[in-house]
Amino acid sequence: MKFFLDTADLAEIEEAASWGAIAGVTTNPTLYARTGGKLSDFHNHIKRICEIVDGPVSAESVAMQRDEIVRDGLELADIADNVVVKVPTMVEGLAATHELARRGVPVNMTLCFSVPQALLAARAGARYVSPFIGRFDDISEDGLDQVSNIVGALSQYDFSDATVHGERIEVIAASVRSAHHVTQCALMGADIATVPFGVLKKMVQHPLTDRGLESFMKDWEKVQGA
Ligand code: E4P
Numbered sequence: 001m002k003f004f005l006d007t008a009d010l011a012e013i014e015e016a017a018s019w020g021a022i023a024g025v026t027t028n029p030t031l032y033a034r035t036g037g038k039l040s041d042f043h044n045h046i047k048r049i050c051e052i053v054d055g056p057v058s059a060e061s062v063a064m065q066r067d068e069i070v071r072d073g074l075e076l077a078d079i080a081d082n083v084v085v086k087v088p089t090m091v092e093g094l095a096a097t098h099e100l101a102r103r104g105v106p107v108n109m110t111l112c113f114s115v116p117q118a119l120l121a122a123r124a125g126a127r128y129v130s131p132f133i134g135r136f137d138d139i140s141e142d143g144l145d146q147v148s149n150i151v152g153a154l155s156q157y158d159f160s161d162a163t164v165h166g167e168r169i170e171v172i173a174a175s176v177r178s179a180h181h182v183t184q185c186a187l188m189g190a191d192i193a194t195v196p197f198g199v200l201k202k203m204v205q206h207p208l209t210d211r212g213l214e215s216f217m218k219d220w221e222k223v224q225g226a
Contacts, residue, residue, distance in 0.1 A: 001186045003082065004056070004172065004194035008032045008045065012197040013052050017179040020135075024055035026108070026130070026174065026194040028086065029062055043079055050080035058108045058128075060086035061096075069096035077105045084108045085212040089117045094124045100127025104164050108172065122169045129154075130194070132175035144181065147173050148188040155189070179203045 002025040003014045016022045027049070037045050046059045061072035065074040067093060075087035077100075085105055087093040089112045095109045102122065108128040109121035113136065132149045134182040136143030143216070151171050162164045170191035176182060180200045185193050195203070 001190065002192045003200070004058075004192055005053075005200065006031070006174065006176070006194040006196050008035050008037070008049070009050070009197070010035075010045075016197060016200055017052055021200065022053065022055070022110075023088045024057060024082075024084075024194075025049050025053050026081075026086070026172065028060050028110070036180070038043055046076065047079050050082050054211055055082060056084045056106070056108075056128075057082050057087040058084045060110065064092060065141045066095040069093065069137060070099050073100045073107070074103070075130070086110045086130075087126075089113075089129075094120055096099055097121065097124040097126050099162055101127070101162070110174070112150070113146060115149050117147075118154060118171075122154060122157075123162055125162045127163060127167060128170050128172050128192070130174040132173040133173060133181050134175035134177040136175075137177065143175065144184045144188075147171070147179040147185060147190055151189050152214055155163065164196065182210070 002023040003021055003058055003157045004026050005022045006026050008027040027159050042167055048208055050057045059076045061069045063069045063072045069087055076085050086097050086102055088099050089109045102106050106127035108130055109126040110130045112118055112129050112131045118129045131147045133143030136146060158167050172192040172194050173185040173190040174194050176193055176195045
């Protein structure tokens, strides 16, 4: 399983990249707004992320019509070789994904909440599909079940004829809110989990590691005092 960092915060990306733990980054309009960034700086900001991370960086189109999404997508793809255009799973998004894929631009279809949506994303030629977990949990439904169903359904078929470069579509488990979500996604075989920095930090932690470290440090003090 690979991990992407789900943030637009440059400091978080630099820190996580230094751990050698992340293979890519996903951003969305909310995450960019959280940095306090302006529209005029958006492309520069994505460029900076692409320089820090040696892997796919998802940048989202906020257009609603297929032609505008394609135009946005081509501009975003021009920023750097590792840009992936994020496109919402909707009719106009599917049409735009199909066109972008035809032109060799990798697309991450986002806001995916069902197996039929994921199957259509794969058919349209998406390179990645991002089912959301936490937002299901927010409405008291099981987001992990949906990811599991999507992983299972996509694995039944070969969609390589739909993508320009013939790669298999990869599932990015998104809207991840806990280390438990990551564990379950790994067990069900999701290709990637995109995690906020807070979740990445929790993934490193275990109380027994802390307790073990504490006792090692205490015992080492005894050795030094002897
Ligand atoms: C990533 O691709 C998504 O935009 C992100 O994971 C959404 O997370 P949220 O539901 O916590 O906002």
